[in-house]
Amino acid sequence: MSTLHTVNKSPFEKNSMSSCLSHSVADSAILMIEDGVYGAIKNTSIAGDIDSAVKEKSIYVLGPDLKARGLNEDQLIDGISVVDYAGFVELVCANDKVQNWL
């Protein structure tokens, strides 16, 4: 059974991101959306946790939410993939279920 995890909260304000990271198994897909995209940026106080997660899980970030917040792909932690809304739908379809870390 495969699961897509989504995180829509800033990792600096809520523990949704860390809960997601600790409750997702290897090979899971994790998609950062809305304020969750702040977790994808390099050199932050949580970048180490994301770096480790990238090694065993597939981490995605929603491009339009990055752009809205003045962030660009150059600022992302290596190994994170940018998807658009069509890519979001594909991830939902490619997995058996979705866990939203609100």
Place this chain on the structure above:
Amino acid sequence: MATIKKFMYVNRKAPYGTVYALESLEVVLIGAAFDQDVSLAFVDDGVYQIMKGQDTSGIEVKNFSPIYSALGDYEVTKLYVEKESMEERGLTLDDLMPLVYEDEDDDWAEKDSITVVSRAEMAELLEQQDVLFNF
């Protein structure tokens, strides 16, 4: 003459995910009509509000970041950004909008509205205020 009070608007939320940032801006603009000694603080996720290059065309939400550039015209010229909050988020001053105002007491010279302060200095600034508005 009415006493001028020190008003500080304390911004701690990222834009777009919640309505706090936009609501704060609206209250700041309304408050600007009352000739008080106004300043804005950007702490924690609030520093994300003044990131440069915001483009909301992909999420169908109004991009209100240009309004920060207009604050100087309303004599809102003191924007304090906390250094530690930027560092925790991998940001530097270069990631923020270059916000300026024209100083009428100095031949309309263009000056920076943003002052980067430490967490300890921010604590002092909060202490010096008469009124705090929290967003």
